[in-house]
Structures are given as C-alpha cells and as structure tokens.
Amino acid sequence: MKKLLSLVAATATIGIFALANANPISVNSTSTSFTCNLNAAGACDAIIGGSIVTGAMNRVDVGLSSAGTLSSTNADVYDIGANNEENEITALNVLAGTSFVVADADKTNSPPADMGTTTQWTIDTLAAWVIIKIGAGHLFIENDTGGALSIVFSGIGTAGGVSHYTEVGGTVIPIPGAIWLMIAGLAGLGGLSTKSKKKP
Numbered sequence: 001m002k003k004l005l006s007l008v009a010a011t012a013t014i015g016i017f018a019l020a021n022a023n024p025i026s027v028n029s030t031s032t033s034f035t036c037n038l039n040a041a042g043a044c045d046a047i048i049g050g051s052i053v054t055g056a057m058n059r060v061d062v063g064l065s066s067a068g069t070l071s072s073t074n075a076d077v078y079d080i081g082a083n084n085e086e087n088e089i090t091a092l093n094v095l096a097g098t099s100f101v102v103a104d105a106d107k108t109n110s111p112p113a114d115m116g117t118t119t120q121w122t123i124d125t126l127a128a129w130v131i132i133k134i135g136a137g138h139l140f141i142e143n144d145t146g147g148a149l150s151i152v153f154s155g156i157g158t159a160g161g162v163s164h165y166t167e168v169g170g171t172v173i174p175i176p177g178a179i180w181l182m183i184a185g186l187a188g189l190g191g192l193s194t195k196s197k198k199k200p
Contacts, residue, residue, distance in 0.1 A: 024154070027075045027139060034075075034153045037145060044149060046075030047095045047140040054081030060090040068095040070142060077137035088131045088166050092140055096129070100168050109164045121153045121162070128169030134162050 024033040025046050036044035050068030055061035058081035068076070080091040085105045092098055106127070123130060126148055130141045134156070143149040156162060 023073060025071070025073060025075050027077060027134070029077065030135070030155075032134070032153060032155045034141075034151050036141075036149055036151055038150070042072070043143075043145050044151065045070035045072050045142045045144060047071070047078075047142075048074050048076045050095050052078045052080050052091050052094065054079075058082040058087075060087050060094060062090065062094055065091075065094040067097055068140075070096075075139045075141070077134060077139050079137050083133065083163075085166060088138060089168065091138065092129060092131060092168060095140060096142070098129070098169075100129075104170075105166050105168050107164055107166045121156045123151045123153075123165060125149050125151070125167050126170075127167035129167070131166040131168060132162060133164050133166075 024035045024039065025044070026033045028048070047068040048071045050066045053061045053064035055064070060080055078091060078095070080087050085102050085107055089100050089102055089105055093100060123132075125143065128143055130143070130149075130151065132139050132141070141151060
C-alpha cells in the first residue's frame with residue numbers, strides 16, 4: 001500500500017511541476033504573448049515556421065506554401081493575403097496538415113472596443129483551432145486540451161490590434177486529468193496484487 005501511495009504522490013507531483021513550469025507563448029516580432037488555461041503545460045501550441053505564399057487574387061498558393069511546426073513557446077504571424085475565411089482555412093491546412101473546409105469555421109468580429117490600448121484580452125473556446133487576425137497577419141493556435149480552452153493575451157494592443165478571430169473544428173470529449181491518476185493507481189494495485197500472490 002505504501003508503494004501505491006508513493007506512486008500516486010509522485011504522479012501528482014509531476015503534474016504540479018509541469019503546471020508550474022509552463023511559460024507564456026511569445027508572438028514573434030511583437031511584444032505580445034499569451035497563455036492557455038492559466039498557463040497549464042500542454043494546453044495549446046502555436047504554429048511557427050513554414051511559409052505562406054500568395055498568388056492570383058491574393059489567395060494562398062498551396063503549391064508554393066509549406067508546412068510549419070507546432071511550438072509551445074513561440075507563435076509566428078503569417079501574411080495570408082486576402083482576409084477571408086477561405087484563405088484562413090487554406091493557410092491552416094497548409095501549415096498544420098489539416099483538411100478543414102470553410103463550413104468548419106466560425107468567425108467572430110468582436111474584439112474589445114479599446115483594442116488599440118488594451119493590455120489583456122481573453123478568448124474562451126471549444127474549437128480544435130483558433131485563427132486570430134492580429135495586426136497585418138494571422139496566428140494559428142491549436143487546442144490540445146480536447147475540451148475547453150481559455151487563451152489570455154497580454155500586450156495585444158501593441159501588435160496592431162485584432163480585427164477578428166476564427167474558431168475551426170469541433171472537439172473530442174475530454175478525459176479529466178484525474179482519470180490518469182486513477183489509472184496509475186489501478187496499475188499500481190494490479191502490480192502489488194500480482195507480487196503478493198507470488199509470495200509463499
């Protein structure tokens with residue numbers, strides 16, 4: 001029983017350590033940053049790298065654009081050309097390797113009234129991805145929670161403000177964090193049970 005309690009305590013300590021050591025994600029080339037779910041480690045990632053090239057009618061040229069990667073520390077802002085949902089979805093599909101369609105997108109044109117001077121702004125979402133039109137470009141944030149995500153921006157007004165954000169895709173049913181502790185505990189009990197049966 002002592003070993004089981006030690007295992008559960010160690011698992012909880014690792015979880016608390018991970019939460020305490022999560023850092024804000026910095027939006028490159030700006031003084032803006034954001035946190036997800038009160039800075040919880042692994043709650044969200046942003047796309048960096050890759051490239052978006054625009055072609056005819058200022059649309060994303062899929063053939064010339066390239067995939068990015070996910071980062072838990074930085075976010076790049078991309079010029080995607082024409083400012084519409086079709087271009088946003090095409091850019092997301094190129095950068096993230098997803099296959100969304102415009103029908104998967106829900107655009108919200110309601111930034112804070114004082115966006116030019118505000119220091120903090122929050123988006124609460126259940127979407128799989130959030131695309132934010134910030135300044136002259138877009139940033140792409142992935143919801144890694146499988147459920148509710150709260151994105152809190154700091155210094156948002158310094159990046160040229162926000163005109164809108166677009167939520168993309170649904171979410172899967174989240175597995176509560178406590179379930180992992182329970183699974184670890186049951187595995188520990190199973191191990192102890194097997195070990196005690198082997199003794200004469």
